[in-house]
Amino acid sequence: MSFLKNANPAGALADFRQVYRDAGPGRWKYALLAALTTAGIFSSMVGESWKKQRKLPEITYITSWPADRTEAETKAFIAENQKRKEAQAELERRYNEEGQKLWMDVGRATGLDVNDMKRKADADKAKADAAAKARADAVLKQSNIATSDSGKSAKPGTGE
Template sequence: MRLKSRFHVKSGVTDLWDYVREPRPFRWTLLLLSAMIPAGALLALSQESHLRPPDPPKVTFINTFAEGRTDEEILLSNIENQRRKEAREAERAELLERKVEAYKTLGRATGLDVDEMAREAELENAREAAEAEARQREYYQAGETVAAGTE
């Protein structure tokens, strides 16, 4: 059923006029109230308002280093941080190796060929690393091309 055939403006206006002409108590009051509600809503929504911009953020700088550090002190702290980082990475690698060995032990206990699974995992890891390196090389070459085009 088409929407156009269902609604006719002329018949709607005629029905409204017939309803308004009937002698009912408070008809003009209700008609005025019915017209004022949407008019009031439109008036309230159409008021122009000006919002002030937000206050700029207050930045507090946290300085964890001594202010007068020499280059030698900076170098020593960098070396110490690198040592700590390498120790954490070695500990993670050891934990990962222990985890792999535990899974291999579990696999052997359940009758799985863990050596074949390890070879497949190594091949998969090598393939993923090669793909990541190829993507990296592609991005690097694309970046060089864009940089060369802007010069």
Template sequence: MSLPRPASPRALLADFRAFTRERSRAQWVAAVLAVLMPVIIIIGFVVDARTNIMPGEQLIYVDSWSANRSDAEIIAAQKVRQEQVDAAKAERQRQYQELEKRLGME
């Protein structure tokens, strides 16, 4: 079984013209809308994928310490920072316990 001969560009153009003449204006509008809706949705996904994906500017605070500080000074500073962290955790826990009482979740 052999394949059909390829059509010439003229025959293709003639077939396309005949096809377009048989269609009403409403069918063409519906066809254009049927193609445009998915294209618009895909463009929306592409635009959304490129929006707000990079992290914003970040500020990094660096403590400046003298180069000749003693181990005792380092340990004292670490204890102060640990106390601050513990106090923040305790405050957060107190807030959650207060919320629990207000919601009656005891």
């Protein structure tokens, strides 16, 4: 509050008037020059944009497939890719199975009941899988899509 108490607009105006009178006969030239400079700076800023120009996106078309590829070639490619994915999944399954056998051997060597641990782990996995399936079924039911267990398909959005 002390700042506002010391600020006196009447005193500020009186000081400005005194300085203006003391400036002499050239005061109008300098006032006009200051006003024109300020107006020129602000008028040059009015036309400028403050946003960065957005770069247009580049479009890359799929170049790995020939444009004249036939339907049979497409189906053959899909079948080959599916076989490759299944082979990779089988390899990963065998790798995990071998690793599990090795860890079970280590557990047996240290005196752990690995069969009981495996039963508990399998039960936990089955429980988690069932919970995930239940959540997925709930989402499908909410969106009016029948699950594969019901044997019939539904038309989305119709409730049939």
